[in-house]
Amino acid sequence: MSTALARPLDGIRVVEFASFVAGPSAGMALAQLGAEVIRVDPIGGNADFKRWPLSVRSDESLYWNSLNRGKKSVSLNLRADAGRDLLLALATAPGPDAGIVVDNAVGRSWFSYEALAARRADVIAVRVEGRADGSAAVDYTVNGGSGVASLTGPADTDRPVNHILPAWDLLCGQEVVTAVLASLRRRDRTGQGAHVQIALSDVAMAAVANLGWFSEAAERGPRARHGNHLYGSFGTDFASSEGDRVMIVALTPRQWSAIGAATGTTEVLAALEKSLGADFNTDEGRYAHRELIEAVLRPWFAAHTTEQVHAGLSAAGVLWGPYKTTADVAAEFAEDPSAEPVLTAIDQPGIGEVISANAPARWDSEYSGTAPATDLGHDTDAVLSEVLGLDAPALARLREDGVIA
Missing domain, CATH: 3.30.1540 (formyl-coa transferase, domain 3)
Known part of the structure; x- marks a missing residue:
């Protein structure tokens, strides 16, 4: 989007305390809409910090740097009470456009909705879960249970076939975006906060049900797979x-x-x-x-x-x-960057030039633009100073105590 135009979420601050795909993809989408998204990680990075694919040029995660473009990065010692207190303070900082948090911190009682609401009654807290009962799940385990793997693949096999695209994660991320915006709209009208839980398994089951596939199976039994033939036409x-x-x-x-x-x-x-x-x-x-x-x-x-x-x-x-390979698309982009207009090249610090993407939605016929990811913890001092008002001596003490890197 042109810098001359205000993006729709300019001025909104979202604290993202999440890893892997669903939560971070939601944060990236909100950032592309103009929100200030502050991703908080443990010192040294969360479990997804070195997730594949890795760049052959620097061993940095292309995955992590891609999903965290346009965000600010804060790293804290979250094993220490002082580090946890800083995260809670960031998530519940005052202001009509703040107090919004996206997380997948299941099992962390210190970061529960009750802990957040005790600090700010109108906090908007949207949490990604594996299953609605609180048990763990990821895209690849949810997909098997949804029945989709039994429909995918060639006709001459009865083995389940996984798909490589983490579709449920990505769809869940958009559910998170919807929940954030709906909650913000309600808070603007009523002053009421929100406690929203979105289970990855619920996203998958609802999507398959909404396509009529479970009802079809109830009436006709399991659908036969038939390779690349389109079903029903x-x-x-x-x-x-x-x-x-x-x-x-x-x-x-x-x-x-x-x-x-x-x-x-x-x-x-x-x-x-x-x-x-x-x-x-x-x-x-x-x-x-x-x-x-x-x-x-x-x-x-x-x-x-x-x-x-x-x-x-x-x-x-x-x-x-x-049909193209990902290498085909990359080669075509190198030859003609306008071939797929949503794609764009950026210089990613620590890696070099990479292929990035604008948000798919065009506002006033213009794409959103993109930005590189910052280094892990790059914005820690600036965010703690700007949002929480910590001065240089306070930051120095936190550093001496190992609370910030």
């Missing part, structure tokens, strides 16, 4: 003569017609449709006969180069997209 991947793959999808009659036009198979598909007594203009008609349709289309792709396939699909208006 027609869509699958094809290889060009050079072996590059594309995904095509038909969700509407117009999109279905475009596939026939692009591949020159309109008449063949119409004859197949007639012989089967099917209606390929419907989702169910295309889905029921997806393998036959795939067999009709496959020779056209195999007979054309990647460039010809891309051009032919685009010219006919087919809904399609290429």
Whole structure:
């Protein structure tokens, strides 16, 4: 977003005491909206400080530095009462736009909602949990229990297939953002604070239920997996003569017609449709006969180069997209940074130039911009001075006592 424009959360202060993906992704999203996000870690870093992937240039965590862009970093000795007291003070500092905390500090009674509310009655505390009963869970364990791993993967295996994307973590992070903003809106209207708990397992179960997948299973039994075929309509991947793959999808009659036009198979598909007594203009008609349709289309792709396939699909208006590796995307960005406009390059201290991203939402047609992550604890003195009013002698005493690094 242009620096000339005020971002929507300018002036809001959020204290983030969280690790891994859900909480930090929420903090990053709030920072991209303009909030001052202060991430607090133990001295030496939390459990995610050296999480893979690591940069080959410096052994620094690309993961940690990516999820903490645009935040301030404070590190405290949280084993000491004085360090805990400083964190509680930061989380409950006065001001109409402060007293907002995001954490996943399950099991830390000293950082409970009651401890926060005792210092500031209208505190907004949003906590990420594993499960609603307080037990531990992460994206990878939650995903298995949601049933999604039994739907993913090729048709010729009955083993569960995990997905690499921590989708539930990321979705949970956005639930946290929603909870923060809704709580802030209510506090502005009523003066009332908020105690919000969001369990990762609840996020996953709710998402799958809201897609109707549990209800489907209750009625029909378990859904058979079928690889890259789209469920409930027609869509699958094809290889060009050079072996590059594309995904095509038909969700509407117009999109279905475009596939026939692009591949020159309109008449063949119409004859197949007639012989089967099917209606390929419907989702169910295309889905029921997806393998036959795939067999009709496959020779056209195999007979054309990647460039010809891309051009032919685009010219006919087919809904399609290429398959790329992450290395492909990185190489294309290096050649043409405007190819994916949400991406941008920044200089990350300690690593060098890295590929970053703006917030996906464009305000007044402009992206948010991005900023590097600061070193662990970089802002400790400045934040404690600005927010808590600690002077140089007080900071020196904290340093001598090992409370700050």
